Amino acid sequence: MYKVYGSVASRAFRVLWMLEELGETYEYHDTKPQSEAARALNPSGKVPILVDGDAVLTDSTAILTYLADKHGKLTYPAGSVERARQDALTHTLLDEFDAVLWTAARHSFVLPKERRVPEVSGSLKWEFARNLDRLAERFVGPFLQGEQMTIADIICVHCLNWAFGAKFPVENERLLAYTKAMRGREAFKRVRALSEG
Structure with a gap:
């Protein structure tokens, strides 16, 4: 049985959602970053951590890719053009959404106060909005690549939820409808319920 270490409020949400979509059983260990439990498994203290x-x-995207390939779901086959496009989309999301949001978080509360540059927030919100418009132009529907949900969808929706919480602009109607539909998935709701129980 898989074991997942991390908190629902972290990128561990992605791994938990993936496992729920796959219908795989797992043990969830609510573990904070940099905690003793996290450092015992990952010297960097970062979460999520998957034990198989x-x-x-470690690393949410590496874990998602591993699970998708292992179970042959939520991914296109390695070596296919569709997989190359999926990988390109995944890297775009990490670079243009996840990295922007993480930089904002670091300068809001993660870094020591004397190392933060709060003035960077406006620039990051502008960059995020620009990147969101570009993604909307590529959006096929009902999922990012059309009829098949992939790990890119999990990363995308997690980032858009993160953006809502961080008060980043998410104003594109098509992507708002997409996010609402994805949040309505039973697997998503089961993971959300972990933080409420």
């Missing part, structure tokens, strides 16, 4: 037997895997 003797293997300890």
